[in-house]
Amino acid sequence: MDLSQLIKEANQGSTAAQKCLFDQLSDKMLLLCRRYVKNREDAEEIMLDGFYKFFKNLTGFHYQGETALHAWLKKIMVNECLMFLRKKNVFLMVTETAADDIGLEEEALNNLSAAEIFNMIVQLPVGYRTVFNLYAVEGLPHAEIATLMGITEGTSKSQLSKAKTLLQKMLVKKGTDYGKRKTN
Amino acid sequence: MANEKQIEPSNWKNKLNALDSLPGEPVANKDAAWEKLHARLHEKPRRKMAAWYWLAAACLFLILALPWMITGKKDDNLVKIKLPEKSAPRKPITNVPAIQPQTAVASPVSFVEKNQTIKNNIKTTHHSKVPILKKASMEKEELLMAGSTIPPETNSTSADIVQPADTAGIVATVAVVKTKMRVVHINELETSAIVNPDQVASTMTHSPHRFRVSFINVRPSNNNKAAQHAYAALKIRFTN
Numbered sequence: 497m498d499l500s501q502l503i504k505e506a507n508q509g510s511t512a513a514q515k516c517l518f519d520q521l522s523d524k525m526l527l528l529c530r531r532y533v534k535n536r537e538d539a540e541e542i543m544l545d546g547f548y549k550f551f552k553n554l555t556g557f558h559y560q561g562e563t564a565l566h567a568w569l570k571k572i573m574v575n576e577c578l579m580f581l582r583k584k585n586v587f588l589m590v591t592e593t594a595a596d597d598i599g600l601e602e603e604a605l606n607n608l609s610a611a612e613i614f615n616m617i618v619q620l621p622v623g624y625r626t627v628f629n630l631y632a633v634e635g636l637p638h639a640e641i642a643t644l645m646g647i648t649e650g651t652s653k654s655q656l657s658k659a660k661t662l663l664q665k666m667l668v669k670k671g672t673d674y675g676k677r678k679t680n
Numbered sequence: 681m682a683n684e685k686q687i688e689p690s691n692w693k694n695k696l697n698a699l700d701s702l703p704g705e706p707v708a709n710k711d712a713a714w715e716k717l718h719a720r721l722h723e724k725p726r727r728k729m730a731a732w733y734w735l736a737a738a739c740l741f742l743i744l745a746l747p748w749m750i751t752g753k754k755d756d757n758l759v760k761i762k763l764p765e766k767s768a769p770r771k772p773i774t775n776v777p778a779i780q781p782q783t784a785v786a787s788p789v790s791f792v793e794k795n796q797t798i799k800n801n802i803k804t805t806h807h808s809k810v811p812i813l814k815k816a817s818m819e820k821e822e823l824l825m826a827g828s829t830i831p832p833e834t835n836s837t838s839a840d841i842v843q844p845a846d847t848a849g850i851v852a853t854v855a856v857v858k859t860k861m862r863v864v865h866i867n868e869l870e871t872s873a874i875v876n877p878d879q880v881a882s883t884m885t886h887s888p889h890r891f892r893v894s895f896i897n898v899r900p901s902n903n904n905k906a907a908q909h910a911y912a913a914l915k916i917r918f919t920n
Binding site for chain 2: 511514515518519522523524526527540543544547548551552602605606608609610611613614632633
């Protein structure tokens with residue numbers, strides 16, 4: 497059964513269709529939440545909150561393809577993650593400081609697997625991680641990131657550069673370790 | 681910033697979005713998560729009371745409680761206990777002898793009789809409404825003083841004293857006389873014995889309360905001759 501049919505039946509109140517949608521989309525949404533919130537249990541709660549809002553507002557959604565559905569669901573999940581982080585007052589610790597002048601080799605990221613990239617992002621501090629996810633992965637501008645996080649645009653930019661610096665260092669260390677393993 | 685290059689939507693981003701699970705991690709329990717979600721989706725929404733509802737309830741409570749709070753403050757005075765009015769008027773008490781002043785040492789018998797007469801006098805003289813606490817204290821004081829002092833004489837020696845019709849003035853006495861005994865003054869005994877010795881003898885034999893009278897003359901001190909002649913200390917023993 498394709499997504500459009502499932503959404504139609506879910507709108508009519510079919511519990512089976514709702515469960516099918518949940519089973520198809522829950523894994524990706526859980527990993528998305530875990531990129532923002534490191535703790536697994538918290539990520540599961542946020543995912544359930546997001547799906548609750550998804551099903552409650554599904555009647556007003558006009559299906560235009562699988563990509564649009566995924567994008568809409570991702571937006572709901574990201575908002576839930578940011579709300580969770582705002583409640584914890586995590587963004588108060590984010591300050592604007594000068595970043596090291598080290599760029600990120602994006603091509604090096606292409607050589608890594610999805611799981612390795614995921615693990616590297618999760619290791620970043622919460623402020624760096626959030627800005628990197630919103631800018632580099634979700635593609636939001638700094639102005640919107642600043643509004644969502646309650647920080648200034650300059651802080652958003654500095655946080656991003658710090659995140660890239662850290663990731664580069666991780667890549668270098670990984671490459672060194674990879675080089676050592678290769679030689680051995 | 682010059683160092684900041686726009687990260688191209690390259691493979692690594694697509695790889696990350698396509699990631700379903702992490703290798704080496706346990707599979708998430710979807711059924712349990714779905715049960716939670718299903719329960720939340722189908723639970724009944726709580727009725728949220730509007731703020732105005734609570735405000736209206738608070739105002740209503742104040743309106744109802746205000747009169748009660750105001751009336752509660754007014755009752756600062758002592759509570760006056762009023763006995764219920766009796767329909768039948770009390771029988772008039774007749775032949776209440778006047779209490780003659782006595783300065784001799786009070787005997788137990790005369791002390792009891794004096795208390796009874798004092799109480800009767802208190803009843804007859806009180807016509808106004810007096811708080812019960814004041815009367816109780818007055819009665820206590822009078823009882824204490826009865827052994828040393830004698831209450832004032834009544835104006836009439838044998839007048840018919842009628843209980844006041846205003847039963848509202850009647851106040852419950854503190855001491856309750858359990859056994860109703862005929863109050864008899866010692867002088868009355870003497871006079872009755874002199875007038876009707878036979879009657880006295882019969883009452884003495886047939887009355888339930890037999891008593892033996894023994895007269896003991898206690899000679900007063902030599903200094904007070906008047907006392908020697910006028911007064912004789914009597915010691916009467918009552919035996920039932």
